[in-house]
Amino acid sequence: MSVVTVTPTGVSPSDVLAVARGTATVVLDPATIEAMETSRAIVDRIEQDGRPVYGVSTGFGALANTFVAPSRRAELQHALIRSHAAGIGAPMPREVVRAMMLLRVRSLALGHSGVRPLVAQSLVDLLNHDITPWVPEHGSLGASGDLAPLAHCALALLGEGWTLGKGGAREDASVALHRAGLAPIELAAKEGLALINGTDGMLGMLLLAIDDAAHLFTMADVTAALAIEAMLGTDRPFQPELHRIRPHPGQAVSAANIHRLLQGSGIMDSHRDDLVHAVQDAYSMRCAPQVAGAARDTLDFVTSVAARELVSVVDNPVVLPDGRVESTGNFHGAPLGFAADFLAIAAAEVGAISERRVDRLLDITRSRDLPAFLSPDAGVNSGLMIAQYTAAGIVAENRRLAAPASVDSLPTSGMQEDHVSMGWAAGRKLRTVLENLTSLLAVELLAAVRGLQLRAPLTPSPAGRAAVDVVARFAGVPGPDIFLAPALESARATVISRDLRTTIESHLGPLA
Structure with a gap:
C-alpha cells in the first residue's frame, strides 16, 4: 500500500490518482501542521480584536454585511455547512469524491485558510477509513467554488448527512464514523467556510x-x-x-x-x-x-x-x-x-x-x-x-x-x-x-x-x-x-x- 504525503506545496496529479482510484494512505507532512497552526493563530487574534472579517464575524454571500456576535460564530459555521449541503440527484462516483476530499486537504494544508490541523486531519481520517460522503451530482455552479459538493463532504465530519455504503446504498454518516471509531468534530470560526470554498471538485x-x-x-x-x-x-x-x-x-x-x-x-x-x-x-x-x-x-x-x-x-x-x-x-x-x-x-x-x-x-x-x-x-x-x-x-x-x-x-x-x-x-x-x-x-x-x-x-x-x-x-x-x-x-x-x-x-x- 502506497502512502501519499500532503506537503506545504500540495500534492501531485499521481497522488490524486493513487488516492481516488487506488488504496493509498494519506498523511500530513509535519510542516503542514505548522503552517495551519500559524494561520489559525491569525484568525484567533482577529476573533479577539473583534474586527469585521468576511466569514469570520459576518454572514456569507449576500449576507456579508450582517455582523455575527462572537457567541454565535461556531453556530454560524455549522449552519453554513448544513444549509450549503443542498445538492440533489444521484451520488457522484467514489473516485470523484475522494479526489475532491484530498484536494481540500491540500488546500487547507497550504496554510492560508486559518483552520486548525484537526480539520484537515479529520478529512484524512475519512479517506484512510474509506468513508466516502454522499455527494449529489447537482448543486455546484463552479463559484464560489464547489460549495454544495464540498458541504456534503464537510457534513460527514460533523457526523451528519450521508455516506456511500455497501453497494452504493446511502448510509448515515454517524453510523459510518462510529463503525470506524471516529468522532464528529466541532467547527471553530472560519473553518466551515474553509471547508467549502474552492475548486476541488472541478479540479478532481x-x-x-x-x-x-x-x-x-x-x-x-x-x-x-x-x-x-x-x-x-x-x-x-x-x-x-x-x-x-x-x-x-x-x-x-x-x-x-x-x-x-x-x-x-x-x-x-x-x-x-x-x-x-x-x-x-x-x-x-x-x-x-x-x-x-x-x-x-x-x-x-x-x-x-x-x-x-x-x-x-x-x-x-x-x-x-x-x-x-x-x-x-x-x-x-x-x-x-x-x-x-x-x-x-x-x-x-x-x-x-x-x-x-x-x-x-x-x-x-x-x-x-x-x-x-x-x-x-x-x-x-x-x-x-x-x-x-x-x-x-x-x-x-x-x-x-x-x-x-x-x-x-x-x-x-x-x-x-x-x-x-x-x-x-x-x-x-x-x-x-x-x-x-x-x-x-x-x-x-x-x-x-x-x-x-x-x-x-x-x-x-x-x-x-x-x-x-x-x-x-x-x-x-x-x-x-x-x-x-x-x-x-x-x-x-x-x-x-x-x-x-x-x-x-x-x-x-x-x-x-
Missing part, C-alpha cells in the same frame, strides 16, 4: 479526465491503425517528414504511433505499390493524426491548467502571513471550466472521426472488397450494421455535450454572485464524453479486427495480430451473427484495460 474531475484522455488518445491511434490496415490503406501519409513541415507536436506523436503500428504487415505489403489503393485515402484515414494530434495538444494545455491549479490557493477569504485576511475571487472556476469544455470538444472529435472509419469499414462501396457490414453472409446476417448505429448515436450525443457549459452563467445569492463558471457541469459532461469515446473506440476495435480477420490469408501487423488474438476470445471469427452487446462490452473493457496496449508495446516499444 479534471485530473481524472486527464489520465483517462491520455490513455484513450493513444488507443485512438491503435484503433485507427487497425482500421486503416483492414481497409487496405497506405502508411505513406504518416511518414515523419510529412509532419515536420507542420510542426504541431501532438500531430507528430500521433502520426509516429500510427506509422509504427502499421509496420510488418502482410496486408499492407500486398498493395504497397498498387496505385488504386495507395494514392490518397479518405480523410478519416489520412487525417487521423491531424485530429488526434490536435486533441493531444489540447490535453497538454489542459494539463498545464490543472498543474497551476494544484499549486493555487483557492480559498476565500485567505489568511496572509502578515496577518491580513483578504477576500479574493480565486474560487472562481473559469480556468477549469474552460479547460474541461475544450477537452470535451477535442475528445468528441476523436470519437467522431473513429465512427467515420467504422462506417467506411462496413460500407461495401468504400471498404475495398470487404463484405457488406463485415458479414461473410450478408442478407440473412447483418454483421456489424447496428453497431455502427450505436456509434452514430453516441457521436450525436457527444456533439451535444461538446457545447460549452462555461458560457452559461446564471446569477445567484441576490446578485452578489452574479457570474459563475459552471465548471462543475463542464467536468461532469467531460466525464460522459470520455465514457462515450471509450465506447466508440470499442466499436472501431471490433470492426477493425473483423476486417483484419476477413483479409486472411494475408497476415496483419504485429499490432493487428495482437488485437485479433484478444478480440477473437470474446467475438470469435467472422460468421453467423452473434449477440453483439456482450462483445461490445468486452471490446470496451479491452479499450479501458492496458493489457492490449501492453501486448502491442511488447512488440513495438512504448506508444506515446
Whole structure:
C-alpha cells in the first residue's frame, strides 16, 4: 500500500490518482501542521480584536454585511455547512469524491485558510477509513467554488448527512464514523467556510479526465491503425517528414504511433505499390493524426491548467502571513471550466472521426472488397450494421455535450454572485464524453479486427495480430451473427484495460 504525503506545496496529479482510484494512505507532512497552526493563530487574534472579517464575524454571500456576535460564530459555521449541503440527484462516483476530499486537504494544508490541523486531519481520517460522503451530482455552479459538493463532504465530519455504503446504498454518516471509531468534530470560526470554498471538485474531475484522455488518445491511434490496415490503406501519409513541415507536436506523436503500428504487415505489403489503393485515402484515414494530434495538444494545455491549479490557493477569504485576511475571487472556476469544455470538444472529435472509419469499414462501396457490414453472409446476417448505429448515436450525443457549459452563467445569492463558471457541469459532461469515446473506440476495435480477420490469408501487423488474438476470445471469427452487446462490452473493457496496449508495446516499444 502506497502512502501519499500532503506537503506545504500540495500534492501531485499521481497522488490524486493513487488516492481516488487506488488504496493509498494519506498523511500530513509535519510542516503542514505548522503552517495551519500559524494561520489559525491569525484568525484567533482577529476573533479577539473583534474586527469585521468576511466569514469570520459576518454572514456569507449576500449576507456579508450582517455582523455575527462572537457567541454565535461556531453556530454560524455549522449552519453554513448544513444549509450549503443542498445538492440533489444521484451520488457522484467514489473516485470523484475522494479526489475532491484530498484536494481540500491540500488546500487547507497550504496554510492560508486559518483552520486548525484537526480539520484537515479529520478529512484524512475519512479517506484512510474509506468513508466516502454522499455527494449529489447537482448543486455546484463552479463559484464560489464547489460549495454544495464540498458541504456534503464537510457534513460527514460533523457526523451528519450521508455516506456511500455497501453497494452504493446511502448510509448515515454517524453510523459510518462510529463503525470506524471516529468522532464528529466541532467547527471553530472560519473553518466551515474553509471547508467549502474552492475548486476541488472541478479540479478532481479534471485530473481524472486527464489520465483517462491520455490513455484513450493513444488507443485512438491503435484503433485507427487497425482500421486503416483492414481497409487496405497506405502508411505513406504518416511518414515523419510529412509532419515536420507542420510542426504541431501532438500531430507528430500521433502520426509516429500510427506509422509504427502499421509496420510488418502482410496486408499492407500486398498493395504497397498498387496505385488504386495507395494514392490518397479518405480523410478519416489520412487525417487521423491531424485530429488526434490536435486533441493531444489540447490535453497538454489542459494539463498545464490543472498543474497551476494544484499549486493555487483557492480559498476565500485567505489568511496572509502578515496577518491580513483578504477576500479574493480565486474560487472562481473559469480556468477549469474552460479547460474541461475544450477537452470535451477535442475528445468528441476523436470519437467522431473513429465512427467515420467504422462506417467506411462496413460500407461495401468504400471498404475495398470487404463484405457488406463485415458479414461473410450478408442478407440473412447483418454483421456489424447496428453497431455502427450505436456509434452514430453516441457521436450525436457527444456533439451535444461538446457545447460549452462555461458560457452559461446564471446569477445567484441576490446578485452578489452574479457570474459563475459552471465548471462543475463542464467536468461532469467531460466525464460522459470520455465514457462515450471509450465506447466508440470499442466499436472501431471490433470492426477493425473483423476486417483484419476477413483479409486472411494475408497476415496483419504485429499490432493487428495482437488485437485479433484478444478480440477473437470474446467475438470469435467472422460468421453467423452473434449477440453483439456482450462483445461490445468486452471490446470496451479491452479499450479501458492496458493489457492490449501492453501486448502491442511488447512488440513495438512504448506508444506515446
